[in-house]
Every structure is written in structure tokens, then in C-alpha cells.
Amino acid sequence: MKPLKWFGNSRKSVKGFPVQARHRAGIELLAAQLGTPPADWKPMPSIGIGVNEIRVHAENEYRVIYVAKFAEAVYVLHAFGKKTRQTSKHDVDLAKQRYRELLSERRTL
Numbered sequence: 333m334k335p336l337k338w339f340g341n342s343r344k345s346v347k348g349f350p351v352q353a354r355h356r357a358g359i360e361l362l363a364a365q366l367g368t369p370p371a372d373w374k375p376m377p378s379i380g381i382g383v384n385e386i387r388v389h390a391e392n393e394y395r396v397i398y399v400a401k402f403a404e405a406v407y408v409l410h411a412f413g414k415k416t417r418q419t420s421k422h423d424v425d426l427a428k429q430r431y432r433e434l435l436s437e438r439r440t441l
Contacts, residue, residue, distance in 0.1 A: 334365045337405045339430040345411040353390035360386040364400045379424060380431040397427045407434055
């Protein structure tokens with residue numbers, strides 16, 4: 333099983349989800365760690381190749397943006413509550429920035 337590696341405040345954000353949403357996000361991240369697709373997800377090529385979004389439907393909508401294509405870990409780039417149909421530019425830009433940081437860190441290893 334791949335370990336989870338968290339970027340920025342993504343872990344704190346998931347911990348701030350309501351209990352039901354946090355539980356569902358944990359189950360879906362475990363699936364990603366085991367190499368199987370989460371139950372409800374979509375690719376996010378606008379952020380980067382191999383970046384996916386877990387969709388959590390609880391009291392409200394929650395999202396976890398992650399990358400599982402690397403052998404060493406599943407990287408959680410961003411997690412947030414969603415209030416509108418479209419993902420906000422701020423959330424997309426933040427995930428893009430963290431993905432670039434991830435790629436940069438991997439190049440220096």
C-alpha cells in the first residue's frame with residue numbers, strides 16, 4: 333500500500349470536513365492507496381496529467397484532489413468544501429501550484 337503525502341493544509345482541510353464526509357474521503361483515499369479507483373472521481377487534466385478529484389457527497393459537497401500515478405506515494409494536493417457547481421479558480425490554481433511543487437521536489441530527489 334502506498335503512503336499518503338499531504339501538501340499544504342490539505343490534511344487539516346480533510347480533518348475539518350464533517351464526520352460523514354471525512355469518513356468517506358478516508359475510504360476513497362484508501363482505495364487510491366491500494367491502487368483501485370475511488371467510487372466517485374474524475375480526472376483533472378486542467379491541473380495536471382494524472383491528477384484526479386474525489387467527489388464526496390455528504391451534507392454538502394467536498395473534494396479531494398490527489399495524484400496516485402507515482403510508485404512511491406499518493407499525493408493529496410488540495411481538499412475543500414464546494415458550494416457551486418464549478419470548481420473555483422482559486423481551488424484549481426492552488427492545486428496546480430502544489431502539483432508543480434510536487435514535480436519540482438521529485439526532480440531534485
